Amino acid sequence: MKQNKKRQRIRLAILIVSLLLFPITMNYLSPYVILYGASQGIINGSFIIFALLFISSLAFGRMWCSWICPAGALGEVCRLANDKPIKYKWLDSLKWVIWFVWLGTIAFFAASAGGYKIVDFFLLTESGISVDAPMKYIIYLIVVGIFMGLALLLGRRAGCHSICWMAPFMILGRKVRNIFAWPAFRLKADQDLCINCKKCSMNCPMSLDVNRMVTEGQMENPECILCAQCADVCPKDVIHLVFQSGK
Numbered sequence: 001m002k003q004n005k006k007r008q009r010i011r012l013a014i015l016i017v018s019l020l021l022f023p024i025t026m027n028y029l030s031p032y033v034i035l036y037g038a039s040q041g042i043i044n045g046s047f048i049i050f051a052l053l054f055i056s057s058l059a060f061g062r063m064w065c066s067w068i069c070p071a072g073a074l075g076e077v078c079r080l081a082n083d084k085p086i087k088y089k090w091l092d093s094l095k096w097v098i099w100f101v102w103l104g105t106i107a108f109f110a111a112s113a114g115g116y117k118i119v120d121f122f123l124l125t126e127s128g129i130s131v132d133a134p135m136k137y138i139i140y141l142i143v144v145g146i147f148m149g150l151a152l153l154l155g156r157r158a159g160c161h162s163i164c165w166m167a168p169f170m171i172l173g174r175k176v177r178n179i180f181a182w183p184a185f186r187l188k189a190d191q192d193l194c195i196n197c198k199k200c201s202m203n204c205p206m207s208l209d210v211n212r213m214v215t216e217g218q219m220e221n222p223e224c225i226l227c228a229q230c231a232d233v234c235p236k237d238v239i240h241l242v243f244q245s246g247k
């Protein structure tokens with residue numbers, strides 16, 4: 001029997017540190033600053049970070065979501081108050097609608113500005129710290145409030161499913177990786193060992209039916225953030241987080 005609690009403790013500790021740093025990092029993940037940058041023809045910090053998220057997902061899938069993202073950390077904290085799995089599958093589609101509208105607006109602004117001409121990583125963040133003025137503190141509270149409100153109202157990491165503007169970059173990167181079957185982090189399962197206890201499904205922070213994924217031999221899921229919680233609670237050591245090629 002394997003109960004890898006240490007890996008999960010380290011993961012959650014890193015997420016909490018990231019959450020504490022969110023007042024510093026917020027603008028580098030901002031969906032607004034990239035829009036403003038596009039309107040001025042400036043490649044800003046969040047533009048670069050989103051591009052890096054796409055590139056990193058070719059090997060790491062959505063591990064950013066499970067190990068680093070401060071908004072993901074908020075979702076994990078809210079599980080202490082509401083740990084109900086998400087039932088509404090349409091929420092996963094909602095973020096794509098938001099993402100296409102947002103991306104289209106960025107493209108329109110950039111085109112209207114005559115294209116990108118300058119790179120300024122610290123655009124609207126001249127001090128390097130995102131929350132350095134009262135107005136920015138209000139914006140910070142609104143962002144935190146939205147992610148916490150959704151998670152408390154709807155359940156586990158609801159904001160990740162419904163409104164996240166970063167997730168589509170990583171989902172697309174993962175799809176590209178799968179097409180080429182490049183070596184990458186992914187889940188593997190030995191379905192013959194499964195005793196259908198459903199602990200994996202009960203513990204999945206993304207509310208996935210992991211037991212079903214195991215029994216159907218289909219461990220790839222665009223909403224899986226590769227947190228390995230399913231692997232670490234499985235009493236029969238059925239699931240493993242591995243780095244290998246495949247689909």
Ligand code: SF4
Pocket residue numbers: 064065066069070071072073159160161164165166167
């Ligand atoms: S889905 Fe979005 S908000 Fe959630 S952890 Fe991933 S990047 Fe962060």
Ligand code: SF4
Pocket residue numbers: 193194195196197198199200201210211214233234235236237238239
């Ligand atoms: S926790 Fe392990 S044994 Fe239980 S259902 Fe999931 S994969 Fe099967």
Ligand code: SF4
Pocket residue numbers: 187200203204205206207208210223224225226227228229230231
């Ligand atoms: S399927 Fe497993 S690795 Fe993927 S999000 Fe759920 S618990 Fe984490």
